[in-house]
Amino acid sequence: MDQSSAQEFIQHLINGISLGSIYALIALGYTMVYGILQLINFAHSEVYMVGAFAAYYTGKGLGLDQHPGFGALFALLLAAVVVCSILGVTIERLAYRPLRKAPKLNILITAIGVSLLLQYSGQIIFGADPKLFPEVIKDVTVFQLGGVEVRSLDITILVVGTLVMIGLHFLVHATKIGTAMRAVSSNTMVARLMGINVDQVISFTFVIGSSLAGIASVLVGLKYPKIDPLMGMLFGIKAFVAAVLGGIGSLPGAMLGGVILGLSEEMVVGYLSSTYRDALAFGILIVILLFRPSGLLGSQTREKV
Amino acid sequence: MTAKPTAARENILKVSDLAVSYGGIQALKSVSFEVKTGEIVSLIGANGAGKTTTLRAVSSLVPYTGTVEFKSKSGEVLNLATVPQHRIVKFGLAHSPEGRGVFPNLTVLENLQMGAFSRTDKEEIAQDLELCFASFPRLKERVKQKAGTLSGGEQQMLAIARALMAKPSLLLLDEPSLGLAPLIVAQIFEIIKKINSEGMTVLLVEQNARMALKISDRAYVVETGKISFSGRGKDLLGDPRIIDSYLGGH
Ligand SMILES: Nc1ncnc2c1ncn2[C@@H]1O[C@H](COP(=O)(O)OP(=O)(O)O)[C@@H](O)[C@H]1O
Ligand SMILES: [Mg+2]
Numbered sequence: 001m002d003q004s005s006a007q008e009f010i011q012h013l014i015n016g017i018s019l020g021s022i023y024a025l026i027a028l029g030y031t032m033v034y035g036i037l038q039l040i041n042f043a044h045s046e047v048y049m050v051g052a053f054a055a056y057y058t059g060k061g062l063g064l065d066q067h068p069g070f071g072a073l074f075a076l077l078l079a080a081v082v083v084c085s086i087l088g089v090t091i092e093r094l095a096y097r098p099l100r101k102a103p104k105l106n107i108l109i110t111a112i113g114v115s116l117l118l119q120y121s122g123q124i125i126f127g128a129d130p131k132l133f134p135e136v137i138k139d140v141t142v143f144q145l146g147g148v149e150v151r152s153l154d155i156t157i158l159v160v161g162t163l164v165m166i167g168l169h170f171l172v173h174a175t176k177i178g179t180a181m182r183a184v185s186s187n188t189m190v191a192r193l194m195g196i197n198v199d200q201v202i203s204f205t206f207v208i209g210s211s212l213a214g215i216a217s218v219l220v221g222l223k224y225p226k227i228d229p230l231m232g233m234l235f236g237i238k239a240f241v242a243a244v245l246g247g248i249g250s251l252p253g254a255m256l257g258g259v260i261l262g263l264s265e266e267m268v269v270g271y272l273s274s275t276y277r278d279a280l281a282f283g284i285l286i287v288i289l290l291f292r293p294s295g296l297l298g299s300q301t302r303e304k305v
Numbered sequence: 306m307t308a309k310p311t312a313a314r315e316n317i318l319k320v321s322d323l324a325v326s327y328g329g330i331q332a333l334k335s336v337s338f339e340v341k342t343g344e345i346v347s348l349i350g351a352n353g354a355g356k357t358t359t360l361r362a363v364s365s366l367v368p369y370t371g372t373v374e375f376k377s378k379s380g381e382v383l384n385l386a387t388v389p390q391h392r393i394v395k396f397g398l399a400h401s402p403e404g405r406g407v408f409p410n411l412t413v414l415e416n417l418q419m420g421a422f423s424r425t426d427k428e429e430i431a432q433d434l435e436l437c438f439a440s441f442p443r444l445k446e447r448v449k450q451k452a453g454t455l456s457g458g459e460q461q462m463l464a465i466a467r468a469l470m471a472k473p474s475l476l477l478l479d480e481p482s483l484g485l486a487p488l489i490v491a492q493i494f495e496i497i498k499k500i501n502s503e504g505m506t507v508l509l510v511e512q513n514a515r516m517a518l519k520i521s522d523r524a525y526v527v528e529t530g531k532i533s534f535s536g537r538g539k540d541l542l543g544d545p546r547i548i549d550s551y552l553g554g555h
């Protein structure tokens with residue numbers, strides 16, 4: 001490898017990991033809900049979409065693109081997290097909880113219904129044309145390392161993504177509610193015998209998963225600033241593939257699957273052709289389902305939540 | 306069993322006319338029994354008789370008709386059907402389920418902490434954890450291990466210890482001897498006797514009728530969703546109806 005191709009590779013590496021950490025954030029929401037309810041929450045991608053719009057309107061309303069910086073970023077993240085949490089919990093309450101004892105297929109179809117409902121409501125409420133996400137972080141080259149440009153946006157995404165995942169790890173492993181989440185995921189009936197209020201734990205899981213989607217939506221808005229009500233479809237499916245790749249139900253799996261998917265997409269685009277970008281995720285899905293349906297880190301003793 | 310004055314004691318649990326259906330199948334038709342403070346009471350009976358279902362109904366895990374009255378730690382008699390399920394433990398009723406039900410991917414310590422989930426008295430929980438380790442030194446050695454890596458006997462001890470971490474006044478134990486080697490079974494029954502001698506009231510479900518009757522003050526025989534008869538533990542050990550059906554004929 002000569003120097004310029006090594007630089008190019010490292011550039012792709014940085015882009016890939018930053019895209020991957022966004023996939024990971026969304027994948028975590030799929031995997032947490034699956035771990036606790038054995039439900040693929042198809043509406044999760046629309047929660048993510050609504051998060052982007054919550055941040056968009058907050059940014060516009062407060063004129064935050066005139067005052068870029070971490071304060072503005074924080075405001076957008078907060079708006080997306082609050083709106084997504086409320087939406088996620090509401091969906092669970094209204095659409096899934098009444099079906100708690102129904103066959104799994106009924107809940108799955110309901111989830112698809114909620115997803116479509118939000119897509120079409122989004123088009124009515126927000127309008128179908130793309131909107132330009134407020135640029136609260138100026139994407140400038142922060143430093144050059146041996147010819148590789150390290151840009152502020154990628155640093156922001158990596159720092160936010162890493163902090164959030166460390167926080168999640170702490171939450172799940174070092175708090176009482178986090179341990180209760182793992183207990184419910186492991187055996188709901190026995191969790192009830194411990195006096196755990198399972199409905200409350202499920203709500204809490206939706207709050208956390210939806211918050212992560214909200215955070216991801218802001219990071220995506222910064223990186224790919226055109227947002228529209230159908231933005232959740234493709235991105236959501238890819239994040240879902242990342243969750244399956246890592247092993248659905250496994251938190252480290254979702255993180256790993258996200259990063260692998262982001263990296264592979266970036267490499268495919270960089271070295272083959274961008275035409276294959278979207279096909280790649282589905283290719284991975286098919287291969288995983290054929291050869292290792294439990295995913296990379298999924299197994300009998302996996303850490304489900 | 307040392308003579309314990311049971312006559313003067315009050316009911317801690319009174320179950321009347323309990324009936325449970327799973328879908329169209331009636332698993333319990335009419336089950337009535339009572340447990341007095343300080344007793345070990347056993348429900349014995351064949352596989353499928355309805356013992357587990359009875360305990361599940363008492364813990365409000367399945368819908369039922371009939372009444373379950375429980376005297377809470379504060380002395381109040383509660384109709385458990387009117388109490389939110391997740392608050393039952395807080396009132397003093399802990400239930401160690403059939404098949405042990407340890408959380409395999411949680412550590413031993415986390416399992417015990419989940420046992421104390423309903424409690425908020427941090428310092429007392431820490432003290433009880435120490436007491437628990439004193440009674441179950443094997444668990445202390447394995448405190449950071451995932452519960453799924455324990456042996457069957459250790460998992461059963463963890464399940465009992467976890468239930469005790471709720472600081473209950475009544476302990477429900479569903480088939481603690483299930484699938485364990487005879488030596489371990491003997492240890493488990495010793496533990497149950499010890500817990501009881503320290504003041505814990507125990508409602509025990511067992512297929513191992515001989516072991517159960519030996520340590521029980523009283524026992525009820527469950528047959529196809531009904532109580533067919535009951536008596537004092539040592540009397541039933543010599544009862545021909547029991548000997549023929551549940552003690553292997555001699
Ligand atoms: N979840 C369930 N769904 C349907 N039937 C059940 C279920 N659990 C138990 N049963 C049935 O209820 C009856 C009583 O079962 P159970 O209470 O487990 O008996 P035991 O604990 O005495 O072996 C059995 O006929 C059993 O097949
Ligand atoms: Mg049983």
